[in-house]
Amino acid sequence: MSAKKEAVRLRVKEGWAxxxxxxxxxxxxxxxxITWVRKSQNGESFEDYRGRWTKKHCSSAE
Numbered sequence: 001m002s003a004k005k006e007a008v009r010l011r012v013k014e015g016w017a018x019x020x021x022x023x024x025x026x027x028x029x030x031x032x033x034i035t036w037v038r039k040s041q042n043g044e045s046f047e048d049y050r051g052r053w054t055k056k057h058c059s060s061a062e
Contacts, residue, residue: 003025003026003027004036006024006025007021007024007025007027007033007036007037008033008036008037008040010024010025011033011037012037012040012041018030018033018034021033
């Protein structure tokens with residue numbers, strides 16, 4: 001299980017405190033775990049989109 005999914009599971013299903021989750025999965029940032037939990041609750045993907053270009057970022061040559 002990925003660290004992201006494990007962190008979300010521990011928070012949502014087990015009710016762990018963020019500080020305990022940080023120690024368990026080796027994170028240094030509570031805010032990142034909060035973001036993952038919010039994304040999970042909103043049904044969003046955990047996929048990392050950094051460095052990827054989408055059509056909206058590309059301008060047409062026409």
